[in-house]
Amino acid sequence: MLLNAIKMDSYSLAGKPLKTHNFDQTLPAAHADYANEVFKSSYNLGFLGITEPLKELELENRLITKIRAFILELGKGFSFIGNQYRLEYNGKEYFVDMLFFHRGLRSLVAIELKIGSFKAEYVGKMNLYLSLLDRLEKSVDENPSIGIILCADKDHLDVEIALQDINKPIGVADYQLLLPKDELQTLVLNELHANEQQTKSSE
Structure with a gap:
């Protein structure tokens, strides 16, 4: 949680975020501009209330329950x-972790969830998924499928080199698991209160 807090503060102090996608190279100009507006480079998943490590499938299940x-x-x-x-x-x-459709972009959007830092091999897997979606699922009036790899952390240079020769539109975003400040304070106070009650009952 402390690492997440430090990371979130660094975002507030940072300037214009670096692009961690290849939309400009893989989509028509108007479509790429819209995709740039639609997809963020970072997402806050604090609404999940996660305060301990978890597995990718558990993260997915929690997101599904709060879709x-x-x-x-x-x-x-x-x-x-x-x-x-x-x-x-x-x-x-x-199996694609999560599949969406974006009405404005007229595109299928595949999201892959990763609990650790970005790795280059994730791009190859997403590239395969997008090829399969375009071949098997995409309608003739729809635009190419878009992939988002959602990681706990990412390094811009690693993402840039991994996407360099990929011809499918893929973005890499990270996420924070911290709750908004007020909710986080309430959660911590509740946990402290629960611990106090447990200590008193065991005495």
């Missing part, structure tokens, strides 16, 4: 299609 709040954090125009969305091709199965 309305997650869609509000993503922004306007998103419709939820499903989680662990199954794609089958050449006798093999693939």
